[in-house]
Amino acid sequence: MVQEIDVAIALGSNLGDSFNILKQAIAQLTAHPRFTLTACSSWYRTAPVGPPQPDYINGCLTAQVTNLGAETLLAMLLEIEQNFGRERRERWGARTLDLDLILYGQDIIDFPHLQVPHPRMQERAFVLVPLAEIAPHWREPCSQQTIQALTAQLPTAGIQKLSS
Known part of the structure; x- marks a missing residue:
């Protein structure tokens, strides 16, 4: 039986050539035969x-x-x-690449090594603003609020949309 699931992934980088790293990471994801990109947000500069x-x-x-x-x-x-040299030295430290599985369909997953929806997504405008750009009506499975509604609850002043 074929199982097709919509997923949302947050991407971030603040070390090295971030734009190039992010674009190459997307290329590696889309090279997987069971992964089909449906939308990619704009890039945002965030504190x-x-x-x-x-x-x-x-x-x-x-x-x-x-x-x-x-x-x-x-x-x-x-x-x-790891392909891009990610090192986990300190919590919330600088990184060449950060890829977070934010949503996996409407599934709620609570394992020690994996929690979906991402446990802090509702607190993070740097995740919700770009996600709302491409999936505003997706309902977060725990609260059943749309991504757009969750985004509206957060301050977004420090999020700068980039032209590249």
Whole structure:
């Protein structure tokens, strides 16, 4: 039986050539035969959360995955992060690439190593603003609020849409 699931992934980078890294990460994702990109947001410059570090370039994408479970998709995201030199030294530290599985259909997943919807997405304008651009009517499965409604509840003054 073929299982097709819509997913949302947040992307971020604040070390190295961030635009190039993000574009190459998307290329690696779309090279997977069971991953079909459906939309990619604009890029946004955002202030970092955590220790002092450069601003981030953030965006989101939506895709349809076919017979690709959430844990397998997470492993793929982590592998791509490692391909770009991601090191996990400190929580919320600077990074060459950050790929977060934000939504996996309407599934609610609560494993020690994977929580979907992403547990802090509702607090993060740097995730919700780009996601609202491409999936405003997607309902977050826990609250059943749309992404657009969740975004409207957050301050977004520090989010700068970029032309590239």
